[in-house]
Amino acid sequence: MKCPFCGFSEDKVIDSRESKEGDVIRRRRACLSCERRFTTYERCDEVPYMVIKKDGRREKFDRQKVLNGLLRACEKRPIGMGKLAELVNEVESALLESPDGELPTTLIGETLMERLRGLDKIAYVRFASVYRDFQDIEEFLNELKNVISQRKV
Secondary structure (H helix, E strand, O other): OOOOOOOOOOEEEEEEEEOOOOOEEEEEEEEOOOOOEEEEEEEOOOOOOEEEOOOOOEEEOOHHHHHHHHHHHOOOOOOOHHHHHHHHHHHHHHHHHOOOOEEEHHHHHHHHHHHHHHHOHHHHHHHHHHHOOOOOHHHHHHHHHHHHHHHHO
């Protein structure tokens, strides 16, 4: 570590502390040349998990974005936050298990829709209408008919 004051590359660590979250280590150091003290922070390199959008672009996975979409679909429905967090955890686990650290959004969307279908039909249809980008009432009605016909089986 180079001293920010004189540029000397040798120092000694005086004190080390973990952050409250445990993801960062704060170290107080003293330069062996000018003897001035400075602070450094260490954290693990995080490999960003990526999602592959429908148009081929890659975007960093945003847990909150997925949760916000689910919250909109489940607004005023009897689904607890615990269930929604569980759905997002499932998607995140799939990302962690994927060899490339990336998943297509189509797979994420289909997984979420399938789980929502089992939890709440209204939330499922709301989510599907946005995810599948229904352009007219016919597409919406067709999806409703599918839900109703599966319920009767």
